[in-house]
Amino acid sequence: MKGFVLGGTSSGVGKTVAALAVTRALQNDGRAVQPAKAGPDFIDPSHHQQVAGRPSRTLDCWLEGREGLRRNYYRGEGDVCVVEGVMGLYDGDGSSTAMVAEALDLPVVLVADASAGMESVAATALGFREYAERAGRDVEVAGVLAQRAHGGRHAEGIREALPDDLTYFGRIAPNSDLEIPDRHLGLELGEERPLSDDALDAAAENVRTGRLLTVAREPPRPTETTEDIGTDRERTDTRIAVPRDAAFRFCYPATMERLRARADVTTFSPVAGDDLPDCDGVYLPGGYPELHAADLAESPALTTLADRASEGLPVLGECGGLMALCESLTTTDGETYEMAAVLPADVEMRDRYQALDHVELRAREGTLTAIGGDRLRGHEFHYSSADPATDARYAFDVERGDGIDGDRDGLTEYRTLGTYCHVHPESGAFDAFIDQL
Structure with missing residues (x-):
């Protein structure tokens, strides 16, 4: 199963809404989506499941190790895996989004807040890509998904500012119906506050699914032979x-x-x-x-x-x-x-x-x-x-x-x-x- 990672420029940039919009866009394109979440979160995956119709896989290098992370990935089912990142792309010493992308050798689609920028969005994406190169990180920033971006000149200005080797994967228009309320421990759960189908369809309308599917790739399989849960341990009568x-x-x-x-x-x-x-x-x-x-x-x-x-x-x-x-x-x-x-x-x-x-x-x-x-x-x-x-x-x-x-x-x-x-x-x-x- 091929996949890609949605990595944010920071926390609060709208990664969860982006993941849901991308999931809906791929579904509207006839694809079965396996959602996943980088990091140990329980709440964002509940929103993934609400939209994708299947449980979201937890991908965390600290909790699972690289091999365990790969095993968990391959237990998913679908045509394409959409991995929502945690915090900013490089943030977190235990298991950052970048570490998950490296372990799975998946490309990163950078989710950037474009509400107050055009060329600056391109500059931000370029900086995130060059940081990986300078820091010796094996992270491929493939391009940008513009969050909270209007159409017309706004979207065109972002697209034109991107260099040829950074792909424009579309945009998600600002919409108050896409806001998910929060409380202690994070957002409210997906079954408590599901986004409306109309809002999701509107958010998905300007996502370039063909370009996402083009960059998606299949991670390395686990080196251990046992991939199915429980087959390496005896079943009990308990x-x-x-x-x-x-x-x-x-x-x-x-x-x-x-x-x-x-x-x-x-x-x-x-x-x-x-x-x-x-x-x-x-x-x-x-x-x-x-x-x-x-x-x-x-x-x-x-x-x-x-x-x-x-x-x-x-x-x-x-x-x-x-x-x-x-x-x-x-x-x-x-x-x-x-x-x-x-x-x-x-x-x-x-x-x-x-x-x-x-x-x-x-x-x-x-x-x-x-x-x-x-x-x-x-x-x-x-x-x-x-x-x-x-x-x-x-x-x-x-x-x-x-x-x-x-x-x-x-x-x-x-x-x-x-x-x-x-x-x-x-x-x-x-x-x-x-x-x-």
């Missing part, structure tokens, strides 16, 4: 329960694929009042438990989860899952709600983010996702802070990132583990979890 609702939204598609490849997976909704299903283990992904704290406090699932956890049921919670496993959750309006009370900590929401970084953890001893001394790479982004009991036990020392208290992460009790760190299945953490069920 059953894993995973909440999937408005409170527990943040789960990589590859994670569910890996879990389903190795075990039976049953989903349920604590927010809707579902009880915990019969299972051999529980995975609680991240999300927005703070927005549904009242419903969670009344849910029979948390009571059953507490009982089963005390009996030794393996439970893994990430970020929002960690919050639900703690004793209480206090929202920004000062309301406090009882949670599952499996882990000895109280959680409180803050007005600004408490951590945002790629993370590396080192296991102190054997735990649900690692053996002693193992290192796990992941990502953290949260607005809450946890106040653990003085005798709380931790599974990990933090080598990079913030964790729960700046030095440690992974509160553990019984066979329950809760971390602020989100990991990708390429880390091996979920295989380790399944192997212990």
